[in-house]
Amino acid sequence: MKKLQKQFIALFTLLFGVFTASGQNQSSPLFTQVTYTGNDQIYKDYPLDPDEFYSPILQGCYPDPAITRKGEDYYMVCSSFAMFPGVPIFHSTDLVNWTQLGHVLDKPSQMDLSSSGISGGVYAPGIVYNPQNDTFYMITTVLAGGLGNIVVSTKDPAKGWSAPIKLGFDGIDPSLFFDEDGKAYIVHNDAPDLALYEGHRVIKIWEYDLQKNQIIAGTDKIIVNGGVDISKQPIWIEAPHLYKHKGKYYLMCAEGGTGGWHSEVIFVADQPTGPFVPAANNPILTQRHFPKDRPNSVDWAGHADLIQGPDDQYYGVFLGVRPNDQNRVTTGRETFILPVDWSGDFPVFVNGLVPLEPKLKMPYGIKNNTGKNGFFPNGNFTYKEDFSSSSLDFRWIGLRGPREAFVHLTQRGLQIQPFDVAIQEAKPTSTLFYRQQHKAFTFETSMDYQPSSKEDLAGLTCLQSESFNYVFGITHFEGEDYIVLQRTEKGESVLLASRKINHSGSVRLKVQGDGDTYEFSIALPGGDFLRLGDRVSGDILSTNVAGGFTGNMIGLYATTSNEALPDK
Incomplete structure (x- = not known):
């Protein structure tokens, strides 16, 4: 009954804007600015020359990139798992x-992630333009x-997408291919009829009916069994993309799993349905052969897609990670790019088989405007947000549900209804x-907040998953306000530190x-930052410890179900 009452109050407040005379519901935090x-x-060690740009092109958890082109316009999408809205889409x-x-998937009617673990949800999107x-x-x-x-489909990626059409096949990582003769195909990862070893997978192809937006029953065929050489028991052949180049059909896939043995491999055939023959020089992209302690390492490279660039040079986008000083991955799988040499029979990622460098030469005639005029920044940068816009920046995301269900943009800042x-x-x-x-x-924020009970808490969270995270916020306990720091590992929460505070205002x-x-710090009005507790390990914010497919996400967090109680 208590939970139903709270949910009703929260819904009523959200829909009808029940605020105090000052314009803020005191049980709801108001965040007035953020600086990242x-x-x-x-x-700092690799400053850019005028004709250079940095890779990754999308820093942070933007994995599994796929790319397409219409004329001079390029569109790229990434996996979003249980983040909402889903499937971020970029233009260049x-x-x-x-x-x-x-x-792409920005409406609750398009999908229900409400009970998904953070690494469930949306996997490995493919995007393709059909000129026909x-x-x-x-x-x-x-x-x-x-x-x-x-x-889903659209005539204009900037104007929204259709309702999803459910497709009649199992497996994961589907992608579409449109041939010059008007035929369409889907390729995807699937389980074999009989698994010969752990990680044994196959790539299937189906003919696709463009009028019905559905596979054609009975046309499925296995075109790759296991990987490049099944006698070596390759694992997790997945993320297939089909291309046509100089009259032949090329199937490019990830192989080796999405961790340390990740790679990209290529096959060729005379027909889209095969038989496909692997290139003799596979893999065409990997970082798996290098020492883990090398400086500025990029690892786990693979899950790629190819596109012809503005200078007629081919390029490949792919995921990779940049481990920290303990070889842990807290920034997640990011989107990288490399030029691709397709002058021979098979495409090869230029310098994709040597340790990756942080910067590349730009396509001919292009100027680097990253971080300017609305373009995404990369390298070192500062992002400031005061929530004065009429809508939220697309970089701000929810988890399992829409942001609009709990955020309210006011004249003073962003209010979160817990x-x-x-x-x-x-x-x-x-x-x-x-x-x-x-x-x-x-990551720094200013917050106005007055909790009224021990169940109330607002502040920050660093989250790798629901089972691995830190919570840093203000709560109320036995007549006093406290700042608390809680660590959750494998679903078990431990209070690391707490301090009584007297505050009014921001x-x-x-x-x-x-x-x-x-480390987590608080500054009371008029005061300097003071760290709460000791410095802590980022282990639980890493993919290495927490598992899954996401990186650390820093959250502006509010709840009326707090269990982080201070020490007395």
């Missing part, structure tokens, strides 16, 4: 300067809400997230990361 600053040493005219158009009907298609796997493999849900639950949370994009960073909260070390 990235300060990685690599970008030169492969260097990118703007985010929004998200002037239509864009995005195809993906949604491991939530009973959807499975779906496809849910009766803790961050450790696999439910929609009242948390607005920003991806960690650097190994060395600070406080400043800060989390600072430096490699594998994090």
Whole structure:
């Protein structure tokens, strides 16, 4: 009954704007500004020349990139898992300067992620433009809400997408291919009829009916069994993309799993349905052969897609990670780019088989405008947000549900209406997230908040998943306000530190990361920052420890279901 009452009050407040005379419901925090600053040493050691740009082109958790082209316009999408809205989509005219158009799956009616673990949800989207009907298609796997493999379409990626159409096949990582003769095909990863070893998978192809937007029953065929050489028991052949080049058909796939043995491999055939023959020089991209302690390492490279660039040079986008000083991955799988040499029979990622460098030469005639005029920044940068715009920046995301369910933009800042849900639950949370994009960073916010009970808490969270996270916020206990720091590992929460505070007005909260070390600080009105407790490990914010597929996300968090109680 108590939970139903709280939910009713929260819904009523959200819909009808029940605020105090000062314009703020005192049980709802008001965040007035945020400053994120990235300060990685690599970008100081490798400054850009005028004809250079940095890779990754999308820093932070933007994995599994797929790309397409219409004329001079390039569109790229990434996996979003249980983040909402889903499938971020980006636009460029030169492969260097990118703007985010929004998200493909941005409506609750398109998918239900409400009970998904953070690494469930939306996997490995593919995007392709079909010039024969002037239509864009995005195809993906949604491991939530009973959807499975779906496809959506649009004439203009900047103007929204159709309702999902559920596709009648199992497996993951589908992509579409449109041939010059008007035929269409889907390729995807699937389980074999009889698994010969752990990680044994196959690649299947189906003919696709463009009028019905559905596979043609009975046309499925296995075109790759296991991988390049099944006698060596290759694992997790997946993320297939089909291309036509100089009259032949090329199938490019990831192989080796999405961790340390990740790679990209290529096959060729005379027909889209095979038989496919692997290139003799596979893999065409990998970082798996190099020492783990090499400086400025990039690892886990693979899951790629190819496109012809503005200078007629081919390029490949792919995921990779940048481990920290303890070889842990807290920034997640990021989107990188390399030129691709396709002058021979097979495409080869230029310098994709040697340790990756942080910067590349730009396509001919292109100017680097990253971080300017609305283009996404990369390298070291500072992002400031005062929530004065009429809408939220696309970089701010929710988890399992829409942001609009709990945020309210006011004249003073961003108000969060807290849910009766803790961050450790696999439910929609009242948390607005920003991806960690650097190994060395600070994230600072100003917050007005007055909790009224021990169940109330607002502040920051650093979250790798519902089972691995830190909570840093203000709560109320036995007549006093406290700032608390809680660590959750494998679903078990431990209070690390707490301090009684006397405050009125705005406080400043800060989390600072430096490699594998994090610290949490508070500044009371008129005061300097003081760290709460000791510096803590980023281990639980890493994929290595927490598992899954996401990186650390820093959240503006509020709840009326707090369990982080202070020490007395």
